[in-house]
Amino acid sequence: MTACGLDFGTSNTTLGVADAGAPLLAPLEGDERTIPSAIFFSPAGDAKVGRAAMSAYFDGEAGRLMRSLKSVLGTSLIDEATQLGRSRVKFREVIARYLAIVKRRAEAATGRTLDAVVHGRPVHFVDGDPEGDARAEETLREIALSLGFKEVSFQFEPVAAALDYERGVSGEELALIADIGGGTSDFSVVRLGPDRHGRDDRQSDILANDGVRVGGVDFDRRLSLGTVMPLLGLGSPMKRRELEAPSVYFHELSTWSTINKLYDGRTLRQVREVRRESARPDLIDRLIRVIDDERGHGLAAEVEAAKIRLSDEAETTLALPAVEPGLAAEVRREAFEQHTAQLAQKISAQTRRCLAEAGVLADKIDAVFLTGGSTRIGHVRGAILEVAPSARVIEGDIFGAVGAGLTIEAARRYGS
Known part of the structure; x- marks a missing residue:
């Protein structure tokens, strides 16, 4: 076998x-x-x-x-x-x-x-x-x-990531494993060591597991809704001034797994009806163009790339050729962090909850092992590390440790 x-x-x-x-x-x-x-x-x-x-x-x-x-x-x-x-x-x-x-x-x-x-x-x-x-x-x-x-x-x-990390430890330690991926954030508190590595039964070494459905795609969505979708009409007024353009289309266009739902004739007819009643039809025209040309994934990819650049840069240009030639949005890291602050707070709260479930005080954690692509996001990383500030920080293979x-x-x- x-x-x-x-x-x-x-x-x-x-x-x-x-x-x-x-x-x-x-x-x-x-x-x-x-x-x-x-x-x-x-x-x-x-x-x-x-x-x-x-x-x-x-x-x-x-x-x-x-x-x-x-x-x-x-x-x-x-x-x-x-x-x-x-x-x-x-x-x-x-x-x-x-x-x-x-x-x-x-x-x-x-x-x-x-x-x-x-x-x-x-x-x-x-x-x-x-x-x-x-x-x-x-x-x-x-x-x-x-x-x-x-x-x-x-x-x-996160338990799998712990097993990968354990291959390199030289002594016994208590580790907090944080796996922040595209769709979820997952945590384990695990006892590790070379003498434990070969044991068949590791259940007693796993003190707690917890997680929350927050990941990189959620940060993409919040960044898109905060900086891109307003250029396509999100929040724009209708002719009846007390109304705004329906938000459902923008939320679906900002979410990788729902973009294709927009590509049916019925949705496009609905959006064209919205345009007729819009006080800013020029903005809704951009939304129509993206849906009609099925360029939503290109738009989402530009947002994702901008998010990644903001891990290293204080500001970046978010190019939007899928919307309109020459259209772009300037995005600062501070704005990105504001749009996604609640997500980082959820990750921090879940980290603390995992420690509580393990019955472990933060100062007893020897190492925090980070894996998953979203650990590169600065305020996500900070939200995790502030939970156990005295622990060593270990960088895992972000895409291969699990x-x-x-x-x-x-x-x-x-x-x-």
């Missing part, structure tokens, strides 16, 4: 196998061991994934791009269908198509048939909904079995 660790993330995916006892992430796109969680369908139904999917969209190929597929797990959207060419396909089938390609590529790269998997999962797929969490895990289990896996099990993503840890767990459970 060959086992693997599969980190199917909101933004990126990895798949690892054990090689000579060490986790090895398989190349899934050329030499790249991390692949964007994106799929592009041509009108004929052919699929491209990862960077190739993004390139197909940005190169103007006819078809439909889908990202943030993981976001629909645990929600009613999982069994809803989206239009792909002449067919309507359920989201669970789209996820299965994407993961099937990932599995085939990993098998080709490693020369092994993968028949057991430890799937990563957030502590909570859906906030405050245990039934939704159970449904999400069962959906992933059903998909994995349909792909040919004979053994399927799960591990919390996958490596899942691979370690897969080898432990099933053998290599």
Whole structure:
């Protein structure tokens, strides 16, 4: 039996196998061991994934791009269908198509048939909904079995990251693991050490797990709503001065997983009705152009890129060619932090809650291990580190630590 660790993330995916006892992430796109969680369908139904999917969209190929597929797990959207060419396909089938390609590529790269998997999962797929969490895990289990896996099990993503970090520790310590990804923020408080590493049962070492459905895509959405969508008419007045343009279209356009909902004729007809009643039809014309040309993902990508730049720069230009040639918004880091302050506060509160659940005082934490792409956001990082200010800060592989840890767990459970 060959086992693997599969980190199917909101933004990126990895798949690892054990090689000579060490986790090895398989190349899934050329030499790249991390692949964007994106799929592009041509009108004929052919699929491209990862960077190739993004390139197909940005190169103007006819078809439909889908990202943030993981976001629909645990929600009613999982069994809803989206239009792909002449067919309507359920989201669970789209996820299965994407993961099937990932599995085939990993098998080709490693020369092994993968028949057991430890799937990563957030502590909570859906906030405050245990039934939704159970449904999400069962959906992933059903998909994995349909792909040919004979053994399927799960591990919390921050626990997996802890297993990867533990490979490098020289003595026993108490660690706070923070995995801030594209869709969720997850935390574990774990006892680690070289003498504990080989134990079969680690449950007593895991003092607490907690999480909140806040991640990078939420920061994208808040930045878009605060700086971009007003240029398309969000908050603009209607001819009846006490009314504003309906906000639903702007919220859907700012959310990776709902952009495609706008691309039906009915929505476009509704927006054109809004334009007729708008006191700023010039702004609504921009919204119509983005929907009519199906350029919403390009717009979201520009927002995401601006968010990433603001991690290193005090201000940046957010170019909006998908809206109108030459249109741009100037964004300062302070404004971005203001738009997303509540999200950072939620992450901080959840970090404190995890420590409380573990029954651990902050000054007892030896190390804070950071992984996940959203730990690069300055005020997110600060919100976590302020909880345990005296702890050492350890930088993990932001896109690979979880996958490596899942691979370690897969080898432990099933053998290599």
